[in-house]
Amino acid sequence: MSNIYNDPIGHWVIVVVxxxxxxxxxxxxxxxxxxxxxxxxxxxxxxxxxxxxxPWGLMQLAxxxxxxxxxxSFVPAKTDKVIYVVAPTLAVIxxxxxxxxxxxxxxxxxxxxIADLNVGVLFIFAVTSLNVYAIVLGGYASxxxxxxxxxLRSAAQMISYEMSLGLSLVPTFMIVGSLxxxxxxxxxxxxxxxxxxIPLIILTPxxxxxxxxxxxxxxxxTPFDLPEAEQELIGGFLTEYSGLKFVMYYLGExxxxxxxxxxxxxxxxxxxxxxxxxxxxxxxxxxxxxxFVYIWLRGTFPRLRYDMLMRLGWKVLLPLAIVNVIVTGxxxxxxxx
Amino acid sequence: xxxxxxDQSVLGDIGALAKGLKTTLGEYFSPQVTLQYPEDKxxxxxxxxxxxxxxxxxxxxxxxxxxxxxxxxxxxxCILVIAAENTDEKRVSPGERYAxxxxxxxxxxxxxxxxxxxxxxxxxxxxxxxxxxxxxxxKFVYTKEKLLEPLPPDVQARLNKSEKK
Numbered sequence: 001m002s003n004i005y006n007d008p009i010g011h012w013v014i015v016v017v018x019x020x021x022x023x024x025x026x027x028x029x030x031x032x033x034x035x036x037x038x039x040x041x042x043x044x045x046x047x048x049x050x051x052x053x054x055p056w057g058l059m060q061l062a063x064x065x066x067x068x069x070x071x072x073s074f075v076p077a078k079t080d081k082v083i084y085v086v087a088p089t090l091a092v093i094x095x096x097x098x099x100x101x102x103x104x105x106x107x108x109x110x111x112x113x114i115a116d117l118n119v120g121v122l123f124i125f126a127v128t129s130l131n132v133y134a135i136v137l138g139g140y141a142s143x144x145x146x147x148x149x150x151x152l153r154s155a156a157q158m159i160s161y162e163m164s165l166g167l168s169l170v171p172t173f174m175i176v177g178s179l180x181x182x183x184x185x186x187x188x189x190x191x192x193x194x195x196x197x198i199p200l201i202i203l204t205p206x207x208x209x210x211x212x213x214x215x216x217x218x219x220x221x222t223p224f225d226l227p228e229a230e231q232e233l234i235g236g237f238l239t240e241y242s243g244l245k246f247v248m249y250y251l252g253e254x255x256x257x258x259x260x261x262x263x264x265x266x267x268x269x270x271x272x273x274x275x276x277x278x279x280x281x282x283x284x285x286x287x288x289x290x291x292f293v294y295i296w297l298r299g300t301f302p303r304l305r306y307d308m309l310m311r312l313g314w315k316v317l318l319p320l321a322i323v324n325v326i327v328t329g330x331x332x333x334x335x336x337x
Numbered sequence: 338x339x340x341x342x343x344d345q346s347v348l349g350d351i352g353a354l355a356k357g358l359k360t361t362l363g364e365y366f367s368p369q370v371t372l373q374y375p376e377d378k379x380x381x382x383x384x385x386x387x388x389x390x391x392x393x394x395x396x397x398x399x400x401x402x403x404x405x406x407x408x409x410x411x412x413x414x415c416i417l418v419i420a421a422e423n424t425d426e427k428r429v430s431p432g433e434r435y436a437x438x439x440x441x442x443x444x445x446x447x448x449x450x451x452x453x454x455x456x457x458x459x460x461x462x463x464x465x466x467x468x469x470x471x472x473x474x475x476k477f478v479y480t481k482e483k484l485l486e487p488l489p490p491d492v493q494a495r496l497n498k499s500e501k502k
Binding site: 297301 | 362364368370371
């Protein structure tokens with residue numbers, strides 16, 4: 001079935017269909033991630049969460065979406081009108097672009113992808129860091145002190161954590177020898193009797209810890225949600241945004257969470273391989289579990305103070321990531337001789 | 338800042354984080370405390386002070402004798418009683434007089450229950466209903482007709498018990 005990619009017309013047909021499908025699946029998944037987050041946070045606080053609209057509250061997001069779509073889209077005076085509109089658009093574009101290179105095993109031998117880049121991970125980092133422009137420009141264009149402060153914090157935070165995020169994955173690339181996501185997922189080992197794919201977290205546990213902390217910071221989620229910081233900055237860069245522009249930022253944030261979870265699944269948990277579970281289901285399960293980890297962290301830890309955030313990024317995670325790269329390199333040289 | 342914490346080990350810090358995560362996961366699987374309000378209601382005590390009722394004797398006569406002691410006792414003045422004489426042709430209550438008009442303004446009432454304490458014939462009691470919202474101010478002035486609605490059985494049982502003592 002994967003041969004269809006070799007046929008030029010078949011390739012284009014499948015790519016266009018896949019793009020439409022990914023858009024649909026991601027938008028739906030975002031809605032249900034928000035639902036899942038609210039329910040899980042509710043359970044952590046011994047509440048049921050939304051459970052009124054539809055069975056188990058599953059239609060809550062449809063209701064919220066309708067409400068937000070019909071809200072007045074208020075634009076404050078003296079804003080930079082063009083940048084004010086472009087910024088949230090950028091957030092959505094950056095969030096969705098990453099999915100161009102994420103491959104998913106659909107059925108036993110059939111894997112889907114839109115673009116098969118041999119620098120796939122690099123591409124994902126490149127487009128997800130565009131998100132910083134969305135937040136900084138949004139904060140700047142809003143003509144509001146709180147928005148500007150949120151945007152500036154965000155810029156500093158995302159630049160700091162991007163480095164440890166990138167470095168946390170270097171050991172993985174060193175072990176696999178490729179940046180192509182399919183190669184990383186398909187990495188197989190020949191350990192005595194065992195011959196097959198392994199979750200790479202076994203080989204790079206420290207890398208995973210650095211990755212998950214940095215990814216939470218990178219997607220501006222609690223406990224690193226300083227750009228929003230409701231209690232101090234009203235809503236940070238989101239303060240002056242309402243209606244559908246607010247939805248776009250929100251969408252960008254939650255797609256970012258799903259992207260980070262999907263990337264962790266591909267890089268550390270063996271992608272769509274899970275015993276005899278069908279690949280789509282295995283991928284889905286792993287992503288849901290990682291999204292739960294995100295929510296779990298949000299439900300547990302209070303927000304870091306700004307200097308603590310910077311100290312953690314520069315003095316703990318970055319040196320740890322560099323040491324992790326060096327140690328992994330030494331071990332690879334020793335094992336391979 | 339880091340120097341102040343030198344006595345704490347990194348492992349201790351990580352252990353603290355793990356403890357926090359364990360706590361929240363434990364709460365996740367604990368029973369919820371939320372009451373699904375319109376379907377489930379919290380139990381009320383038997384002496385709960387909700388909306389008022391005017392009682393009747395078993396033979397159908399009204400208990401209220403129009404003495405206005407409830408109106409006098411009311412700290413916010415929300416009770417209006419206008420009494421009239423009973424006649425042999427038209428006997429409403431066993432006493433000399435009865436309440437021709439008996440109105441309670443529920444927007445003013447603070448549900449203190451002083452009217453119930455003041456009543457010499459136990460004519461007015463406070464029942465268990467507390468969902469008294471309505472759509473117009475006029476509807477909050479409860480007239481005699483509304484107040485004379487039959488008591489809920491559990492309130493009747495409580496009153497019967499206290500009267501036997």
